Amino acid sequence: MSIASRPYVGRFAPSPTGPLHFGSLVAAVGSFLEARAHGGRWLLRIEDVDAPRTTPGAADGIIATLARFGFEWDGDIVWQSGRLDAYRQAFEQLQAAGHVFACACTRRELADSTLARDGSRIYPGTCRNGLPPGRAPHAWRVRAEGTVAFVDRIQGPQREDLGSEVGDFVVLRGDGQFAYQLAVVVDDAAAGVTDIVRGADLLGSTGRQIHLQHLLGVPTPGYAHLPVVVNAAGEKLSKQTLAAPLDDHAPTPSLAAALAFLGQEPPADLARASRDEIWAWARAHWSLACVPRQLCALPPAQAAAS
Numbered sequence: 297m298s299i300a301s302r303p304y305v306g307r308f309a310p311s312p313t314g315p316l317h318f319g320s321l322v323a324a325v326g327s328f329l330e331a332r333a334h335g336g337r338w339l340l341r342i343e344d345v346d347a348p349r350t351t352p353g354a355a356d357g358i359i360a361t362l363a364r365f366g367f368e369w370d371g372d373i374v375w376q377s378g379r380l381d382a383y384r385q386a387f388e389q390l391q392a393a394g395h396v397f398a399c400a401c402t403r404r405e406l407a408d409s410t411l412a413r414d415g416s417r418i419y420p421g422t423c424r425n426g427l428p429p430g431r432a433p434h435a436w437r438v439r440a441e442g443t444v445a446f447v448d449r450i451q452g453p454q455r456e457d458l459g460s461e462v463g464d465f466v467v468l469r470g471d472g473q474f475a476y477q478l479a480v481v482v483d484d485a486a487a488g489v490t491d492i493v494r495g496a497d498l499l500g501s502t503g504r505q506i507h508l509q510h511l512l513g514v515p516t517p518g519y520a521h522l523p524v525v526v527n528a529a530g531e532k533l534s535k536q537t538l539a540a541p542l543d544d545h546a547p548t549p550s551l552a553a554a555l556a557f558l559g560q561e562p563p564a565d566l567a568r569a570s571r572d573e574i575w576a577w578a579r580a581h582w583s584l585a586c587v588p589r590q591l592c593a594l595p596p597a598q599a600a601a602s
């Protein structure tokens with residue numbers, strides 16, 4: 297069955313690096329409402345594959361905040377830390393088909409390589425045809441060549457030349473950690489996700505993920521990348537930029553602000569409505585077509601003040 301004819305399955309996939317903030321709320325609201333507008337399922341996955349980057353207690357905090365904000369997910373929460381066998385299997389499939397190679401290059405050796413648009417280094421191909429004598433692997437990379445094109449439902453047509461704009465990318469690190477790119481593709485495929493709605497900061501990862509879907513022989517979902525919330529300095533809200541955590545005790549102003557950020561034009565008095573009234577309004581009025589076709593924007597209060 298083609299993915300377009302399968303019942304809609306969406307998801308929200310936070311990384312437990314800290315508490316939810318307004319930026320992550322926007323991604324949760326957009327993916328949730330789009331799934332419900334299609335009568336679809338909405339799954340929750342905790343992306344704790346990168347153990348060293350995971351903050352103890354953050355996942356429980358995220359789940360509690362989502363529940364306080366009135367999100368309802370379908371089925372059990374998936375934890376990437378419990379899915380290592382599936383990642384290993386996918387890695388072995390890629391390896392058996394000759395798509396991965398061991399790479400000995402250190403970060404320092406790659407420091408002069410050109411930057412890809414997500415800030416990673418475009419791999420110059422040093423170990424593509426075998427490790428240099430006497431060197432041990434630091435990582436395993438997947439060969440990336442050819443062009444990936446897709447139409448993003450918000451940002452429009454996208455095209456990426458994997459060889460010149462992305463380069464061979466890491467799927468398994470020397471410390472045994474599977475890369476986010478591999479984990480996300482394996483998990484979305486296993487869960488039957490048909491549609492991915494997430495922040496545009498991940499637009500630069502999508503070409504890599506579609507490439508992996510092709511190599512693994514799994515369907516490519518539809519994509520819609522929402523504008524990312526930035527602060528006055530133009531930085532994405534994150535733990536690093538000290539984004540304020542959401543207030544679990546006052547969900548309604550943040551929910552109303554998230555709807556405004558997503559171009560849904562909630563009535564001014566909605567911020568004073570109850571949580572359930574906001575959701576009822578949001579479900580009745582949600583339209584992906586109203587989401588601004590922008591890669592990033594200030595949150596509503598700051599946009600109004602500037």
Ligand code: GLU
Pocket residue numbers: 308309310311343480494495498
């Ligand atoms: N875990 C990623 C993040 O929190 C999102 C991954 C995704 O939606 O594909 O940025």
